[in-house]
Amino acid sequence: MEQLFWGCLAFGVLFTLVTVVLGDLLSSALDGALDFLSLDFLNPTVLAVGITVFGGAGIMLVQYTAIPALLAAVAAVAIAAVIGFLVGRYYVKPMKNTENSTAYTMKGLSGRLGEVITSIPTGGCGEVLVKVGAGNSNHIAESFDGSAIQAGDRVVVVDVRDGVLFVSRFENNL
Known part of the structure; x- marks a missing residue:
């Protein structure tokens, strides 16, 4: 189970790095091809945070508590869901509403x-x-x-x- 947690943590960190470095390039290359996946909880930022938190919380629960691995996985899922929800609600959603444009009409x-x-x-x-x-x-x-x-x-x-x-x-x- 610990390998799953380490894998999720590594995937989340790599996904975040790739998104930050190549996000605009990939976004323009796909040109809205994935817009049908516009549910808030499927936002790449929220998914990356959820996967990363799941991995990190799972590792911490397994290594620093005496609870069984299966219970640690359930707790890690709950922690990841709460943190993912909070990031989506209080970071992603407000940032989406603050997009600014320099365009104007006459x-x-x-x-x-x-x-x-x-x-x-x-x-x-x-x-x-x-x-x-x-x-x-x-x-x-x-x-x-x-x-x-x-x-x-x-x-x-x-x-x-x-x-x-x-x-x-x-x-x-x-």
């Missing part, structure tokens, strides 16, 4: 604040710097009401048409 810029970096003349175009996520993005802009807006003025994006931001001066009266 229509999504409506309502955002920006700063004019190239003056917008009456009836003409200028350039606006808009904060998007952790960075900034420059866009061609026109005045929404046709009036001139000077460089350095704060503006709000009112509309987006054909890739051009239509902006108005932002007046903070607080």
Whole structure:
């Protein structure tokens, strides 16, 4: 029974190392071929943790307690299930919900604040710097009401048409 525990511990550690080193490469190579296996408890991280904990707990129970090997295996399964559940619930699930993207749509810029970096003349175009996520993005802009807006003025994006931001001066009266 001890060989089974050592094998599971070694497999879990190797699986974890391979996943960390080759995870992105394998993920792009398979390109969603295994998406039908999307049950939370079949998550590779949870499985690797469960197998590793089963092996480690089994080794510790056999070597440091006087309980029989079969009872140690049952206890190791229970410990692995609890730890696997906790990792899935409090690590994997929250991390899945925090995936972040730097992508944005032009229509999504409506309502955002920006700063004019190239003056917008009456009836003409200028350039606006808009904060998007952790960075900034420059866009061609026109005045929404046709009036001139000077460089350095704060503006709000009112509309987006054909890739051009239509902006108005932002007046903070607080």
